[in-house]
């Protein structure tokens with residue numbers, strides 16, 4: 342670890358003693374002291390106290406401009422007034438009944454108006470909706486295999502937790518990556534049904550189809566890889582996948598858990614002009630409450646109507662999450678809001694680019710909708726394997742440097758990206774940029790001193 346990073350971590354420890362104590366206590370009862378592995382990092386994570394609009398406070402009383410926003414689930418920002426009002430009302434009227442209600446149709450209408458699907462069902466998380474989408478695709482085609490991309494994340498079910506962050510010694514040929522389980526407990530039979538290809542590499546996809554003729558039910562992908570920082574699809578890649586799917590009778594599933602709300606009004610299909618067969622939504626559509634949705638054409642979703650595919654869930658369409666979702670679609674994810682966050686996003690991105698240039702940092706700034714990231718690479722990454730070549734300690738230097746000065750530039754982990762909320766202000770962006778301007782020269786210096794001597798092995 343280089344000196345400047347060591348100093349930043351010492352500062353972090355100085356300002357966050359209550360987080361350290363809370364983590365130590367939590368470790369007694371909760372594995373890693375956190376409720377999701379993504380929330381754990383060394384030396385210990387910040388324990389949060391509260392949040393409002395674009396800022397949060399930790400248990401030590403420090404304030405941060407928050408561009409973590411619950412791993413991108415809060416384009417609404419904290420406590421959006423419309424969401425609070427809608428939720429508060431439902432708290433007094435009954436939160437959950439396990440019975441149909443009229444808000445279901447209302448939200449289904451909102452969703453089908455925006456995304457190219459005819460029918461929708463709801464759930465409570467991204468994991469849940471990608472799991473159901475995969476099952477429906479299997480039933481629709483009578484095939485068991487799915488194709489996913491190395492480095493793409495679709496949640497925690499068996500079919501999804503494959504080749505998410507494979508190690509170099511396991512990943513195999515770039516054109517035919519191995520299916521690597523993302524931890525113990527994933528049956529070999531599940532692995533055998535997940536074939537893996539490389540993002541932005543249509544040849545690798547073609548090859549998989551040749552090797553598995555008439556066996557692949559679906560291609561599932563994040564239209565923009567947002568679990569390796571921010572990696573754009575190269576021109577023609579998404580259309581190429583569309584063509585391969587059409588030719589092979591395979592369903593194209595856009596996992597829009599991240600892009601659906603945050604890329605723009607109509608998500609990735611509108612943005613890129615490519616129509617998938619199924620769409621999965623979660624995170625920012627719920628305004629901070631747990632809400633997911635998956636949808637497709639009437640013909641595909643009729644598999645549920647005809648009792649050929651089973652879908653259920655006790656908490657599906659609970660009144661609180663649905664009220665939050667409706668308020669979010671109607672009052673947060675509006676055309677005017679996209680214009681507002683678009684201006685902030687441009688300001689932040691261009692500001693970062695100017696600072697990167699001035700500081701001499703070898704990096705670029707990726708941006709899409711309200712998401713963006715400082716990418717510590719000399720040139721644009723195209724896939725997961727490119728992403729692993731990051732200098733992790735330099736990234737940690739960036740993240741702790743920003744946090745110590747009051748800016749959560751993005752969630753911890755160099756596979757994430759910042760989110761801008763509709764409640765962020767010009768002043769928040771100014772603060773973010775001022776802090777980056779302060780941190781960047783030290784990063785640039787450390788980068789020069791470290792040269793390429795770092796071990797480029799990223800992974801959780």
Ligand SMILES: Cc1ncc(COP(=O)(O)O)c(C=O)c1O
Pocket residue numbers: 412465466467468469471494495496497563568596597598599623624
């Ligand atoms: C693209 C994508 N799909 C699915 C998921 C899983 O969503 P959840 O954490 O709500 O289960 C995530 C979570 O980060 C995601 O980024």
